[in-house]
Amino acid sequence: MKIASADVVISSPGRNFVTLVLKTDDGLVGLGDATVNGRELAVASYLRDHVAPILIGRDAHAIEDTWQYLYRGAYWRRGPITMAAIAAVDVALWDLKAQAAGLPLYQILGGRSRNAIRAYGHAYGTDLDELTDSVRALLEQGFGAVRVQVSTPGIGGGYGVAEAGDGGYEPARGQRPVEEPFDPGRYVRSVPAMFDKLRNTFGPELDLLHDVHHRLTPIQAARLGKSLEGYAPYWLEDVSPAENQAALRLVRQHTTVPLATGETFNSVFDYLQLFADQSIDYVRSSVTHAGGITGLRRILDMAAVGQVKSAIHGPTDVSPVGLAAALHLDLALHNFGIQEFMQHVDLTFEVFDVGYSFANGYFQPGERPGLGVSLDARAAERFPYRAAYLPVGRLLDGTVHDW
């Protein structure tokens, strides 16, 4: 089974996606997600101009060899664009291998380790009443774990919160980055009030997650963690800028609140210190941004040694192809924790036909051979690329802030 063609499809059914389409000489089609939010065209060029030409004629079964060939062979290792491109090739090859075997991908990855995949949804509000209604709506869909974000009083907006009339939260919005104000002091004071309201309303059973989105210094994060312990959060995510791994050691020394990080990481090397120090509980990398199934499995096997669990990144900027890959891995992994589910809009499914399903808080990857996802190239043409950028945070004095 040889790779006969490699094409890149950029489409925007609701938001931008970059999809690699690999075809084999015996007529199979494999898909990989290469979407890097706000930098889509860079990874599309990397694939089209530098990777596609050297894939043609290669053995489609040689997944590990192709991963190493692209990773080591480029000389310039790691980085979000390189690793998303490698991820797309890797996932498309796993898709092909499983289709060639006539099996759903999770079977090739070792088979089922659990009956179903527990997922958390996103709730948000511009105030606590709106947030409470949003949590209630997710409970009605069967979620037992919910990420909760609320606007900071006196500041407004905020990470993970849609303004009225936005039609749902989408982090990349704007032909230029939207600039959003942030005040760490007010924010750190407001989060315990949010947890207090939600625990009083929904009781102790509901798993509540909160994403700080890299915005605190280590000591601010430590104080936030301590102030939330009585509310038993499921986790605090990305409490401080993720590239400073030592920061999390400091946070860990001060609080027993579980910590999650890694959605911006792309390699096992990003986690070395975190694992050695035992300073995190959950790995947040996506299949799409961490070198595919091959790259992410390397990270998660290392995580397992320290009882660290998976929490694969699943925002809307991970396409249905990237989400399907995550679900097959989730079902097969032993150290699975939870899967993020930020729901794609209906328009997205005019381009992607998916075999996975969600009911009562749990996913199934489905039994179709391979990933179980197909792409309608004709439909994709109806949704051309639209520039959309992630927001930039600014402190109240105008300084650009971590976001």
Ligand code: KDG
């Ligand atoms: O592209 C950025 C998004 O993926 C990010 O804002 C989502 O933080 C995020 C999450 O936890 O899903």
Ligand code: MG
């Ligand atoms: Mg996050």
